[in-house]
Amino acid sequence: xxxxxxxxxxxxxxxxxxxxxxxxxxxxxxLAAYEHQLLLYxxxxxxxxxxxxxxxxxxxxxxxxxxxxxxxxxxxxTMGGVSYLQFLAPALLASSVMQTSVFQSTFPVIxxxxxxxxxxxxxxxxxxxxAIAFSQLAWTATRATMVGAIFALVAVLFGAAPLxxxxxxxxxxxxxxxxxxxxxxxxMATQRDTTAFSNLWRFGITPLFLFSGTFFPIEQLPEQIRWxxxxxxxxxxxxxxxxxxxxxxxxxxxxxxxxxxxxxTVAAVGTVAMFVMFRRELAQ
Numbered sequence: 001x002x003x004x005x006x007x008x009x010x011x012x013x014x015x016x017x018x019x020x021x022x023x024x025x026x027x028x029x030x031l032a033a034y035e036h037q038l039l040l041y042x043x044x045x046x047x048x049x050x051x052x053x054x055x056x057x058x059x060x061x062x063x064x065x066x067x068x069x070x071x072x073x074x075x076x077x078t079m080g081g082v083s084y085l086q087f088l089a090p091a092l093l094a095s096s097v098m099q100t101s102v103f104q105s106t107f108p109v110i111x112x113x114x115x116x117x118x119x120x121x122x123x124x125x126x127x128x129x130x131a132i133a134f135s136q137l138a139w140t141a142t143r144a145t146m147v148g149a150i151f152a153l154v155a156v157l158f159g160a161a162p163l164x165x166x167x168x169x170x171x172x173x174x175x176x177x178x179x180x181x182x183x184x185x186x187x188m189a190t191q192r193d194t195t196a197f198s199n200l201w202r203f204g205i206t207p208l209f210l211f212s213g214t215f216f217p218i219e220q221l222p223e224q225i226r227w228x229x230x231x232x233x234x235x236x237x238x239x240x241x242x243x244x245x246x247x248x249x250x251x252x253x254x255x256x257x258x259x260x261x262x263x264x265t266v267a268a269v270g271t272v273a274m275f276v277m278f279r280r281e282l283a284q
Contacts (some may be wrong), residue, residue: 029127033135036122041139056154059092060085065224089160090245091214093151094173094237100147101177102205104140105185106197112136113281133278137182137271144177145170159217161245168249169241172260176237179263182270189277208234213242219228233266 112119122132148170155161161169184200191197211221212234218226229235236259243249249256 016253029131030134030138033122033127033131034138037135037139038142041143050213053150053154054059056151057158058091059096060089060155060158060160075088085158085160086246087242088215089155089158090166090169090241091093091238093148093166094176094241095209095212095214095234096151097144097148097173097177098180098234098237099205099209101140101144101181102184102201103179104143105190106200107194109136109185109188110191110197113189117283119278122176129282130275131273131277132282133185136185136278137178137274140181140185141174141178144174144181148173148177162247165247169244172237172240172263174246175240175260175263175267176233179233179237179266182267182274184270186270186273186277189274189281208232213238225281230262235277236260238263 119132123129128270149167150168151173152161155166156163160166187200188196212218212229212232214234218229218235221229240249240256240259240263242258243252
């Protein structure tokens with residue numbers, strides 16, 4: 001009996017209800033909140049699975065095969081001696097994962113706080129703000145990995161990348177997505193409508209998608225603004241994914257580690273900010 005009592009979670013006064021409730025262990029609460037996200041997706045996955053395959057196929061067909069044929073005829077040396085399709089595929093993987101991660105951190109987050117109020121309902125249980133924030137971030141990472149893996153499969157079917165190289169790029173794509181998802185979720189937790197989301201996409205995500213080396217090397221940008229790429233997390237993800245896909249990662253290992261370190265730092269800082277904002281918003 002003593003052992004059983006010792007294994008029971010301690011009770012604490014819940015800040016939202018004022019009642020004494022069992023407080024689950026941090027990991028148990030986080031996993032329970034994540035399971036909730038998984039159960040929600042089990043009811044809606046059929047509506048997204050086609051788009052997950054169609055989007056990379058259409059991108060690679062239109063940009064890589066269609067436009068790429070003209071680029072290859074004009075000057076393939078601009079892409080380092082590889083075809084435009086091979087140059088484009090890993091960058092599109094990182095970009096697509098980034099966009100998916102940002103979307104998962106906008107409407108679901110603002111809805112969880114202010115529309116559906118799902119987070120408030122979860123907080124009325126013994127779940128802590130950290131567990132709720134973890135579930136959101138972990139589910140975003142899961143969705144990012146799923147989208148990246150599907151994109152990698154389509155790229156292999158198109159002959160745009162070797163299987164091993166592009167699959168190694170998937171976790172880097174997920175890391176790139178988290179570098180965006182965490183700070184965006186922290187920001188969206190403070191919003192009350194979609195105005196900020198529209199501005200974020202219009203003035204942030206779209207320019208990043210176009211000018212982070214996805215469609216052309218940043219060396220083609222004017223030298224005066226080329227240095228800005230170092231402040232764009234997507235560019236670091238694109239560079240590493242491309243190096244893994246093209247097999248040049250080990251030859252450029254020192255600079256690749258710098259790119260990865262920057263992504264990890266941005267994701268870590270964003271995660272801390274996200275946890276802080278979830279605690280603040282749920283405690284109000």
